Amino acid sequence: MNNKELSALIRLLDDDDSYVFSAVRKKLLESDEKIIPELKTAISFSKDNLFIDRALSIINQLRFRKLDDEFKIWLKTDNSNLLYGSYLVAKYQYPELNYEDIEDQITKIINDIRSEINFKSFTGLQQIRKINHLLYSVQRFNGDFNNIINPDNSYINKVLERKKTNDVSIGIIYLFIAEKLGLPVYGVDFPGNFLLVFKDEKNSDALFYINPLNKGAIVTKKDIESFLKVQKLKHGDRYFKACSNSVVIKRLLKFLTHSYIKKNDVESLNEIQRILNLFK
Numbered sequence: 001m002n003n004k005e006l007s008a009l010i011r012l013l014d015d016d017d018s019y020v021f022s023a024v025r026k027k028l029l030e031s032d033e034k035i036i037p038e039l040k041t042a043i044s045f046s047k048d049n050l051f052i053d054r055a056l057s058i059i060n061q062l063r064f065r066k067l068d069d070e071f072k073i074w075l076k077t078d079n080s081n082l083l084y085g086s087y088l089v090a091k092y093q094y095p096e097l098n099y100e101d102i103e104d105q106i107t108k109i110i111n112d113i114r115s116e117i118n119f120k121s122f123t124g125l126q127q128i129r130k131i132n133h134l135l136y137s138v139q140r141f142n143g144d145f146n147n148i149i150n151p152d153n154s155y156i157n158k159v160l161e162r163k164k165t166n167d168v169s170i171g172i173i174y175l176f177i178a179e180k181l182g183l184p185v186y187g188v189d190f191p192g193n194f195l196l197v198f199k200d201e202k203n204s205d206a207l208f209y210i211n212p213l214n215k216g217a218i219v220t221k222k223d224i225e226s227f228l229k230v231q232k233l234k235h236g237d238r239y240f241k242a243c244s245n246s247v248v249i250k251r252l253l254k255f256l257t258h259s260y261i262k263k264n265d266v267e268s269l270n271e272i273q274r275i276l277n278l279f280k
Contacts, residue, residue: 001031003038010042013058014051021054028058033066063095064271071278075246082187083156083176085249086169089256090155092272097157105160106173109139110180124183124198124207125218131177132216139163141170143213151259151268154252167194167213168252174212175248185210186242189251191233195219197242206240250279 001009012024028035039055046052070088079085083106087099113134122130135141144153144164152158153166159173171187171194178185184199188209196210209219224239233239253276260269 001027001035006031006035006038010038010055013042013054014046014048025054025058029061031062033062036062064092067091067095068275068278071275075278079245079249082172082245082248085245086156086172086252089249089252090157092275093151093155094157102156102160106176107180109134110177112138113177113181127181127183128185128198128210128216128218131174131181135170135174135177136215141165141173142215143167143170149259149262151256151263154256154259165213166255167211168248168255171196171212172248172252174210174216187245187248188239188241189243189247190224190239191231194248194251195224197240199242246279250276253279 009024009027012020015021015024028039036059039059043052043055046055067088070091074081074085074088083103084099087097087102090102091097113130141159141163142165144150144162144166147153148166150164152162153164154169156169156172159165159169165173174196175185175187178196184201184204185196186199188195188197193211193213196212197206198208198210199205200207206221209221209224211217211219221240228234228239253272256272257269257276260266260272
């Protein structure tokens with residue numbers, strides 16, 4: 001579609017004839033997100049609410065389709081970049097978000113850890129305590145216990161801005177820090193509260209577990225067994241072993257569905273559910 005044809009179609013977005021609008025909408029949606037700047041420019045010069053609403057609707061659909069494709073690519077690859085997965089989740093609500101900005105903010109925290117001590121000379125527990133100190137005491141990340149269901153607790157950019165979070169989002173930040181520091185820390189899809197496991201690098205056995213929502217509190221295998229017993233849950237291996245990054249992002253998306261159910265936002269709920277359906 002050339003610029004002349006695109007401009008002509010955009011001008012017809014406020015046409016009163018529903019058949020004309022339907023044809024225009026279909027044609028515009030056959031394009032891709034490259035036409036979004038033209039649509040945004042047209043919106044900035046318009047005072048027609050109908051035109052603006054229709055143009056915004058097309059922009060949102062184009063963006064969501066692009067996001068859908070990006071999730072498919074992430075899932076088809078080894079999805080090794082967990083932080084990028086959380087960035088894609090945040091792009092749903094904040095489409096202009098830049099991944100490098102997110103990575104840079106967390107990298108600054110990592111550099112603070114590296115600059116203070118000879119990190120590699122520490123034991124596993126000492127390393128985790130150092131991360132805990134900088135993440136929770138210095139950076140002051142904390143659970144948003146007054147409104148844990150707030151959607152912003154699931155969007156990584158807002159978590160970094162507000163320092164308020166849920167268990168999965170802070171777990172993702174924790175995992176990124178641990179990975180960059182070369183620590184054998186992985187996510188655990190534990191019921192109720194997302195956990196982390198610190199493994200023995202020699203034999204991959206779990207040395208201890210970490211509760212990222214409780215300021216990095218150390219959790220033992222006996223603690224987990226006691227919880228499962230009280231909750232009358234079977235002691236499946238999945239509650240003790242590391243899970244994949246796709247499981248972590250799936251859990252984050254499920255948290256968002258609960259958020260939008262609480263807000264009675266049916267449109268957002270359906271869109272997040274559509275992304276969730278990509279996960280098997």
